[in-house]
Amino acid sequence: xxxxxxxxxxxxLIAAALMLILRFVPLPLSGIPMFLLWLVPYFIIGYDILxxxxxxxxxxxxxDENFLMAVATLGALAIGLLKTGDYDEAxxxxxxxxxxxxFQSYAVGKxxxxxxxxxxxxxxxxxxxxxxxxxxxxxxxVEIGTVITVKPxxxxxxxxxxxxGESSLNTSALTGESxxxxxRPGDAVISGCxxxxxxLLIRTTKVFGESTVSKVLDLVENASSxxxxxxxxxxxxxxxxxxxVVFSAAALALLPPLVRLVIGQSADWGDWIYRALxxxxxxxxxxxxxxxPLSFFAGIGGAGKAGILIKGSNYLEALANTGTVVFDxxxxxxxxxxxxxxxxxxxxxxxxxxxxxxxxxxxxxxxIAVSIRKAWGRPIDLSRxxxxxxxxxxxxxxxxxxxxxxxxxxxxxxxxxxxxxECHSAGTIVHMAIGQEYAGHIVISDVIKPDAxxxxxxxxxxxxxxxxxxxxxxxxxxxxxxxxLKIDRVHSELLPADKVEKVExxxxxxxxxxxxxxxxxxxxxxxxxxxxDLGIAMGAMGSDAAIEAADVVLMDDDPLKxxxxxxxxxxxxxxxxxxxxxxLGIKLACLVLGAxxxxxxxLAVFADVGVMILAVLNAIRAxxxxxx
Amino acid sequence: xxxTYKIEVDCANCANKMEDAARNTAGVxxxxxxxxxxxxxxxxxxxxxxxxxxxxxxxxxxxxxxxxEIYL
Numbered sequence: 001x002x003x004x005x006x007x008x009x010x011x012x013l014i015a016a017a018l019m020l021i022l023r024f025v026p027l028p029l030s031g032i033p034m035f036l037l038w039l040v041p042y043f044i045i046g047y048d049i050l051x052x053x054x055x056x057x058x059x060x061x062x063x064d065e066n067f068l069m070a071v072a073t074l075g076a077l078a079i080g081l082l083k084t085g086d087y088d089e090a091x092x093x094x095x096x097x098x099x100x101x102x103f104q105s106y107a108v109g110k111x112x113x114x115x116x117x118x119x120x121x122x123x124x125x126x127x128x129x130x131x132x133x134x135x136x137x138x139x140x141x142v143e144i145g146t147v148i149t150v151k152p153x154x155x156x157x158x159x160x161x162x163x164x165g166e167s168s169l170n171t172s173a174l175t176g177e178s179x180x181x182x183x184r185p186g187d188a189v190i191s192g193c194x195x196x197x198x199x200l201l202i203r204t205t206k207v208f209g210e211s212t213v214s215k216v217l218d219l220v221e222n223a224s225s226x227x228x229x230x231x232x233x234x235x236x237x238x239x240x241x242x243x244x245v246v247f248s249a250a251a252l253a254l255l256p257p258l259v260r261l262v263i264g265q266s267a268d269w270g271d272w273i274y275r276a277l278x279x280x281x282x283x284x285x286x287x288x289x290x291x292x293p294l295s296f297f298a299g300i301g302g303a304g305k306a307g308i309l310i311k312g313s314n315y316l317e318a319l320a321n322t323g324t325v326v327f328d329x330x331x332x333x334x335x336x337x338x339x340x341x342x343x344x345x346x347x348x349x350x351x352x353x354x355x356x357x358x359x360x361x362x363x364x365x366x367x368i369a370v371s372i373r374k375a376w377g378r379p380i381d382l383s384r385x386x387x388x389x390x391x392x393x394x395x396x397x398x399x400x401x402x403x404x405x406x407x408x409x410x411x412x413x414x415x416x417x418x419x420x421x422e423c424h425s426a427g428t429i430v431h432m433a434i435g436q437e438y439a440g441h442i443v444i445s446d447v448i449k450p451d452a453x454x455x456x457x458x459x460x461x462x463x464x465x466x467x468x469x470x471x472x473x474x475x476x477x478x479x480x481x482x483x484x485l486k487i488d489r490v491h492s493e494l495l496p497a498d499k500v501e502k503v504e505x506x507x508x509x510x511x512x513x514x515x516x517x518x519x520x521x522x523x524x525x526x527x528x529x530x531x532x533d534l535g536i537a538m539g540a541m542g543s544d545a546a547i548e549a550a551d552v553v554l555m556d557d558d559p560l561k562x563x564x565x566x567x568x569x570x571x572x573x574x575x576x577x578x579x580x581x582x583x584l585g586i587k588l589a590c591l592v593l594g595a596x597x598x599x600x601x602x603l604a605v606f607a608d609v610g611v612m613i614l615a616v617l618n619a620i621r622a623x624x625x626x627x628x
Numbered sequence: 629x630x631x632t633y634k635i636e637v638d639c640a641n642c643a644n645k646m647e648d649a650a651r652n653t654a655g656v657x658x659x660x661x662x663x664x665x666x667x668x669x670x671x672x673x674x675x676x677x678x679x680x681x682x683x684x685x686x687x688x689x690x691x692x693x694x695x696x697e698i699y700l
Contacts, residue, residue: 052694059691065641105638112664225662225669235644290640290663297664 015045038087046094065284072280100609115301123157139208160202167198175556176307226312238285249279278594281604291615299572302625307555319569323514329471331521334446340375346440360407455559642693649688655681
């Protein structure tokens with residue numbers, strides 16, 4: 001508790017004790033002396049409210065809750081003095097109001113700390129060697145290219161590349177993933193991971209402010225500044241709610257007695273004014289105004305802990321309304337790494353075929369060439385290769401050991417006057433010819449992630465109506481993947497530029513009120529990410545472009561996280577709706593009961609504070625997302 | 629030109645009021661008050677004197693909520 005909160009707690013305790021004494025200890029006093037005695041706890045608990053109310057009047061801020069509480073309680077005291085001789089209501093209203101405020105400030109402070117602790121990935125220092133000794137320095141002061149030492153158990157403070165040492169890293173603070181990642185010299189490592197086993201020397205590649213951990217923290221801290229529609233609705237609502245209640249209270253105090261006078265009954269001023277004062281007690285929109293941003297804050301915090309960074313409350317809202325999910329196949333549903341899966345129609349054995357292919361493709365950095373060299377897996381003797389001739393968009397013709405070898409697509413074969421055998425497998429086909437003879441073809445395909453099918457099923461289960469896959473692959477390969485994963489619609493043979501167009505087409509076709517989410521791997525798809533209603537970048541650890549362009553960032557490349565993000569958003573929005581309906585419902589009911597004279601001030605203040613406490617507790621529920 | 633200020637405010641509704649008050653101050657293009665992180669993010673119009681504008685923002689905020697603080 002802060003000093004302010006402790007002081008308030010003491011005031012509450014003293015006022016409550018005094019109130020109990022005055023209420024239950026029979027004192028031989030009545031009239032003015034009794035009134036003065038009751039003023040003691042009243043001022044102890046309410047002096048700051050009265051002072052703020054007075055300042056509010058001076059600043060022409062009449063409709064603030066301090067003013068309303070002051071009017072309601074002073075009114076109740078006046079009725080007590082003039083009519084009933086009961087003053088406990090006025091003190092109780094003040095007391096419970098303050099208890100509510102104290103609880104609110106405590107709960108909000110506590111959840112703020114909890115959420116910051118969840119995201120406790122900020123490194124405090126970096127170890128740098130100076131004059132042969134390790135010195136702890138502020139990560140902000142470390143320049144690019146410095147070698148830092150990270151001991152087992154320490155956090156990596158700055159992004160960099162491992163110079164020496166081998167270890168496994170715990171990335172769970174960033175990704176929510178519990179399986180450690182092994183690193184060795186040459187591997188890029190990102191800040192925020194915890195070094196678990198060995199000593200690592202890391203050459204930094206970024207300054208601290210540009211490192212992953214700083215970006216992530218900045219993003220999470222500022223996320224709740226982008227307000228959602230619900231938050232804006234509540235802010236607007238609060239602006240009108242209080243004045244409306246105050247004017248209704250005034251009407252309730254004046255109109256019925258006047259009407260009664262006109263029709264010749266007694267006016268009952270005291271009764272109607274009392275009912276009006278009850279109105280004022282319910283006039284504070286606190287429960288709503290606090291619980292809605294708190295729910296979003298907790299939801300975003302919980303998602304962050306699971307490795308899902310949501311850049312704003314508005315995106316959380318959009319995520320909950322997701323109706324269509326569009327995947328850019330490579331890197332989201334598939335690994336984005338190509339593998340040789342098969343060799344067809346070859347007279348040669350697999351090894352020889354791969355050897356020739358690897359030698360032919362030895363000069364290329366194309367992913368297909370890389371995958372062939374990887375499949376061959378042995379060092380390449382470049383002296384065997386000569387007369388390399390690349391034919392753009394078709395393939396390559398080289399001489400290996402004096403023999404002409406061609407590797408490429410069917411157009412290359414036809415160009416050379418060789419008839420290729422068409423392949424019916426999915427994937428990219430590399431036809432080979434040795435001399436003038438067709439030598440068969442190699443099937444290379446992107447590997448589907450093990451969780452991809454489950455991820456699509458989970459999206460369906462989470463209520464996503466349609467899933468779409470965009471890919472640059474040919475129609476047959478695309479259809480095969482879509483079938484394996486049970487994706488509803490496929491658009492194939494798309495160039496990167498076509499993807500924006502396709503997403504725009506889908507955007508215009510979707511139902512209004514629904515969100516179209518685009519999932520990409522953050523490489524080359526920034527325009528699409530920003531064009532879709534909601535851009536989700538996957539596997540973004542260390543990719544700045546993706547973090548910038550996307551609205552939701554999945555820290556690892558697990559496609560299941562997409563449905564998890566939607567479920568988190570749905571839960572959070574559910575809580576927001578519960579709180580709106582619940583708080584408004586109870587307030588409305590109290591207003592009606594108060595107007596009818598059934599609810600007294602006690603009930604009103606209990607309802608007001610109780611609703612607020614329950615709404616705050618409910619909001620904190622949004623933080624618990626592990627089991628979703 | 630965007631700047632973030634640390635603030636101190638007790639109630640969420642007061643934060644909303646501060647946001648309104650700050651938004652209506654001359655020289656301020658847009659402002660967001662984040663109650664949960666106790667931050668005020670102010671987007672200033674081009675070529676304004678930040679210190680002078682923030683002084684006005686602070687006094688406007690003090691008017692709607694006496695108990696608030698903006699750490700300039």
